[in-house]
Amino acid sequence: MKQSYDLIVAGGGPAGVAAAVAAARGGADTLLIEHTGCLGGMGTSGLVGAWCPFTDGKRLLHGGIGAEVVRRTTRQLACLESTEIPHGHIPFDPEYLKLVLDELVRSAGVQVLFHTVVAGAETEGRKLRRVTAANKSGIHKFEARCYIDCTGDGDLAGFAGAEFIEPQPDEETMPGSLCFVLSNIDSYSYTHVTRGTFGGNPASPIWTIMADPRYADIESMHLTSNLVGPATAAFNAGHLYFDATDPESVTQAMFQGRKLANRLTEALHDCGGAAFAAAHLAQTASLAGVRESRRIRGRYELTLADYRARRDFPDSIGRNCYYVDVHQGKHKQKQCRTYEGWQAYMREMPNADWNCGPGESHGIPFRILQPEKLDNLLVAGRCVCCDKAVFGSLRVMPNAFTTGEAAGTAAALMIRDNIDDSGKLNIEELRTELIQNGAIL
Ligand SMILES: Cc1cc2nc3c(=O)[nH]c(=O)nc-3n(C[C@H](O)[C@H](O)[C@H](O)COP(=O)(O)OP(=O)(O)OC[C@H]3O[C@@H](n4cnc5c(N)ncnc54)[C@H](O)[C@@H]3O)c2cc1C
Numbered sequence: 001m002k003q004s005y006d007l008i009v010a011g012g013g014p015a016g017v018a019a020a021v022a023a024a025r026g027g028a029d030t031l032l033i034e035h036t037g038c039l040g041g042m043g044t045s046g047l048v049g050a051w052c053p054f055t056d057g058k059r060l061l062h063g064g065i066g067a068e069v070v071r072r073t074t075r076q077l078a079c080l081e082s083t084e085i086p087h088g089h090i091p092f093d094p095e096y097l098k099l100v101l102d103e104l105v106r107s108a109g110v111q112v113l114f115h116t117v118v119a120g121a122e123t124e125g126r127k128l129r130r131v132t133a134a135n136k137s138g139i140h141k142f143e144a145r146c147y148i149d150c151t152g153d154g155d156l157a158g159f160a161g162a163e164f165i166e167p168q169p170d171e172e173t174m175p176g177s178l179c180f181v182l183s184n185i186d187s188y189s190y191t192h193v194t195r196g197t198f199g200g201n202p203a204s205p206i207w208t209i210m211a212d213p214r215y216a217d218i219e220s221m222h223l224t225s226n227l228v229g230p231a232t233a234a235f236n237a238g239h240l241y242f243d244a245t246d247p248e249s250v251t252q253a254m255f256q257g258r259k260l261a262n263r264l265t266e267a268l269h270d271c272g273g274a275a276f277a278a279a280h281l282a283q284t285a286s287l288a289g290v291r292e293s294r295r296i297r298g299r300y301e302l303t304l305a306d307y308r309a310r311r312d313f314p315d316s317i318g319r320n321c322y323y324v325d326v327h328q329g330k331h332k333q334k335q336c337r338t339y340e341g342w343q344a345y346m347r348e349m350p351n352a353d354w355n356c357g358p359g360e361s362h363g364i365p366f367r368i369l370q371p372e373k374l375d376n377l378l379v380a381g382r383c384v385c386c387d388k389a390v391f392g393s394l395r396v397m398p399n400a401f402t403t404g405e406a407a408g409t410a411a412a413l414m415i416r417d418n419i420d421d422s423g424k425l426n427i428e429e430l431r432t433e434l435i436q437n438g439a440i441l
Helices: 014-025 064-074 094-108 155-159 187-194 205-211 247-271 304-308 339-348 388-394 397-416 427-436
Strands: 004-010 030-033 111-113 117-124 127-135 138-149 180-183 223-229 232-237 280-284 316-320 362-365 377-379
Touching: 004 014, 004 397, 014 030, 014 064, 014 094, 014 138, 014 397, 030 138, 064 094, 064 397, 117 155, 127 155, 138 155, 138 397, 155 377, 180 247, 187 223, 205 223, 205 247, 232 247, 247 280, 304 388, 316 397, 316 427, 362 397, 377 397, 397 427
Parallel strands: 004 030, 004 138, 030 111, 138 377
Antiparallel strands: 117 127, 127 138, 180 232, 180 280, 223 232, 316 362
């Protein structure tokens, strides 16, 4: 096993894959370290089977590697015949995504290490010098000129001494969910009778479940799903309250999540009509679905004011238009046990007038990928620097691809030009390179 690389990317979710592929295509000798046995993060091991919108309702907003992945995954779904990326959420098969990402990294020449966890870092002043990683053959030290943290939780940044944004005293962390897959559902009833399971439809089985005293232990009305294969639906359902950076807390969440997936399957048998009468719980996710954990303190904090002003930045490396999607806190679950209660809760949410209309978006500044106190480390994906409200929007997979590709492209330029501080990068050159590779700024 080689010990020294140009670039080390920690975490192979959407952000990590985009970062590693962009850097390798840009000529950097790149090691991608991933703790599970596949790439894709929440999209595969987490069983999140839908892309949030890649368009702003009028045009494509996330190009580059993210769009390439979406085109490759949707080609397998019979419902989409063209390579045009549709507006709105796009379902995909998490199992097929694994293969798409394997082919993507291998064709780019990225060196991947699965079943390897980044567990420490050594720094000298503002420079990250080495990462410690553990796997089957023991504890290893790897070194590189540049590093990108795509662990979702900012693990590498944390080990390297980066600061994180402190939560406000009354702030509630968004709940996670353990996603699961049901097979043997009746696709005709699912599509045309039940019309999916989302609570926005008053006929969703979730409202029957919420009203049924046998299922009083199912606390959350969160029940979204998509067809991701023949008679197969991926569920993003239930809410779990845990700390994603505390292994004991994550362990409890996995126990609770599997129990809840089984309870929801039983409830759907009883309350979901023909669509779910014979449904089989085929799989629960091997990774706990984490919506929110740590965000680094970067060289700029993207705020709600920026989002509302649809602000652009001289160092924009991509664009975002996803709505501010903040999941219910625990104390709101009781109110949301009926369709009317949930509607009232939605009306109370202040974000209705914040959200982007068709054709609207804001810039994503490069500075939110740069930890304030480290020069040769970038972050991408879920752990970038933004306030709580903007995080509700920025946290989804199209943005993870966009920030990942920008970080990887920046790292390749730093390596090519022998720069050891991302603050010294020529931002115009980075932007030009991104545009040439299909990014939309
Ligand atoms: C329940 C749920 C539903 C969601 N629904 C949607 C949706 O419908 N559409 C959408 O677009 N987005 C959705 N999201 C958001 C989105 O999936 C994530 O925010 C996104 O995947 C973040 O990408 P990422 O690459 O930053 O991190 P992740 O996808 O979390 O990937 C991080 C990767 O790093 C690895 N890793 C972590 N720590 C280490 C370490 N120390 N060493 C080595 N490897 C490590 C992990 O194994 C993982 O593969 C959802 C999220 C959740 C939790």
